[in-house]
Amino acid sequence: MTEAAGRNLQEYVENGGTLVVSYFSGIVDEHDAVHDGAYPGPLRDVLGLTVEEFSPLLPGDHVRITGPEGSELAADVWTEFVVPRGADTVWTYTDGLAAGHPAITRHRLGEGTAWYVSTRLAHDGLDALMGWAADDARIAPRGDLPRDVEVVRRSGESGTYLFAINHTSSDAKVPLEAHGTELLTGERAAGRLAVPAGAVRVVRLDG
DSSP states (O other), X not given: OOHHHHHHHHHHHHTTOEEEEOSSOSXXXXXXXXXXXXXXGGGHHHHTEEEEEEOOOOTTOEEEXXXXXXXXXXXXXXXXXXXXXXXXXXXXXXXXXXXXXXXXXXXXXXXXXXXXXXXXXXXXXXXXXXXHHHHHTTOOOOTTSOTTEEEEEEEETTEEEEXXXXXXXXXXXXXXXXXXXXXTTOOEEOSEEEEOTTOEEEEEXXX
């Protein structure tokens, strides 16, 4: 990660963005050289923390982390000794060498929030974390979307566009809130957008 990229992410959060960063990020620069100062390099200010030591887990080892209202998540592969420097601890390591230390943190910065996940969560744990981050950002859930189909909507001077990426090996259909034109095929789209397995669709929405 470059220093410029770190500054961009900090400005994004300060201006109201929500950022979620995984473990062992921001360690080296564009030349694969370790950044000066404490880990995680250009991310430490936006995350509001430093990492004092890495503690990888042996193959097959797992740790538990506990959080709000006694919620418990499972993790493996990696742990870290995190020192909050403005960030709040949301989940804590329950066992392992890092027991008692922060596992997942949340840093309010400007108008936005930056989350740091210092371990590898199981799939259900990652789903739960992203749900909490979305709720915290007041993002309304879209329960009607197919699982593992990525949908992004962008608006600008040239119009409003919906991007759909099907990461699965099965065809999917994405609900549309408005009619539009699919730019890769030239076909009109209304109601539900067909996205073949492994394919991408881009719709310019009417109006």
